[in-house]
Amino acid sequence: MGEFELIRQYFAAASCARTGAGVVLGIGDDCALLNPPSGNLVAVSTDTLVAGVHFPEVCDPALLGQRALGVSASDLAAMGASPLGFTLAISLPQAEADWLQRFAAGLNQMAEQCALPLIGGDTTCGPLSLTLSVLGHVPPHQALQRSGACVGDLLCVSGPLGDGAGALPLVLNRSLGDSETERYLLARYWAPQPQLGLGVALRGRATAALDISDGLLADCGHIAAASQVCLVIDQEQIPYSEALQRIYRPEQALQYALSGGDDYQLAFTLPPAQLPVLQAEGWPIQAIGWVEVGQGVQLQTATGHRITPAVRGYDHFERGS
């Protein structure tokens, strides 16, 4: 079977995910054609996931498909962008019908959930890796950048932290989950939920935002650097899931939240008056700190002391993997 046939056969459903009016032309020509609302900006992000680096060499292809698109779509949420579509470049050692079918099913499920249709891509023969480019649109001057945090703003997050890192031992053990608790954590790793709705709700309200992929400290460091301010995190206010607290000691849960990464919650800064308004709209967001004059990130411990934590984000070449 040729590569064109492969694409057509297995990814047909993702390319038909409910599209709104955004896709004028999908897979099959030299380019796809998108029709963003007139005057809106187009948001674009590209992410690569490599087997053995970003996900286990041996894993359920359906879960991989879900996760790959969830992780990528999270960048649109972080920008406050509405979904338009995505392209997928997939490198595969061989074209196995069963693997492709299951991968496409997982991909399709997340595409449907995010209203983000597959609009094009490429297939090549090689070690397993995935590169996704996601596209969205956002009204001018309303995109959520990293650079707008203001002194006096609150620092907020969209939900519990540390689950991604807490799930990793289970993922690496290829566990299917022996309990409700474990299955919850595995789902948080394999099916991250891009906060696309919240991203849109934060337009014109949040002063800075990003999605937590490298860990709270590293990612807050990005906002601090881009905004030229100091972000103070109150350790006592970091939210955890029940599952994480059931399996791990508090110090371990804290460590996962601060440096674990892979959470794909949004972290954002907000004028204090906006917090109750957004909460009243039903968004389960929570303040975990505030913005001060200065630079970098500070952690306020349970005893009220301030420390400047060592930030250690994920870096492929530095890890040398």
Add this chain to the structure above:
Amino acid sequence: MGEFELIRQYFAAASCARTGAGVVLGIGDDCALLNPPSGNLVAVSTDTLVAGVHFPEVCDPALLGQRALGVSASDLAAMGASPLGFTLAISLPQAEADWLQRFAAGLNQMAEQCALPLIGGDTTCGPLSLTLSVLGHVPPHQALQRSGACVGDLLCVSGPLGDGAGALPLVLNRSLGDSETERYLLARYWAPQPQLGLGVALRGRATAALDISDGLLADCGHIAAASQVCLVIDQEQIPYSEALQRIYRPEQALQYALSGGDDYQLAFTLPPAQLPVLQAEGWPIQAIGWVEVGQGVQLQTATGHRITPAVRGYDHFERGS
């Protein structure tokens, strides 16, 4: 050095390529932000190039940078799209400063030439491969698709064919070119010239178009299939470069033009009255056939016979490489 530093340091120039007003926000946030002209469609294409499959494992990184972007930008030309920007996902076995510097220099040169700035991407550790997503814009209803060829149209190409395949033996021998002729062919392989200007000129004039990457027969087959017509190629009218004719016998040159691929010229169909108009504007285009009722591709030989050639486009999985 961290991956973020790497990107910033080596790709800074490409991200500053003359942008027009298209790029609102470049590298460094969760997404890049583009500002296409209000009401225009956004064209997107994703291509992957893998070492040992799409280019030799050992090659000049500057030439690789040029070629990777040239090949990708050619898809925008084929759609009649004006350039907005591109993302680059690069997988590298290790981060070598010298290699990166030379690769970025070649990439930057093509970015400058195409007015296509680097707006984002990802770096990962792994076997050398490149995935580029190119973005452009085109007025509604003016994109050049594959599906519009009409009976009675002329089949045209934008320049000489077969050079890409003719260069391949030199490329594989790692020749630097012993003569003007060889250097011309090598340049045609390593620095394909995306026909972006012609693509824009063909808006509203060509009825169907694509870029010749798989070989004339396979690519004309795509137009024929999408348009539900028969494309007849007059073998005698296929244009060749002087260089190709100097090195290869006529039968070999013909074979390269028909099935070699890698030419990145445009093939398009045109109402006959448009040909002299475009030629008068200075576009060096040439009619090589016509559109008839029927399906598929037919070749009219030098003796005036019609044959239905076996089409063999490039297919990674079928080649099993």
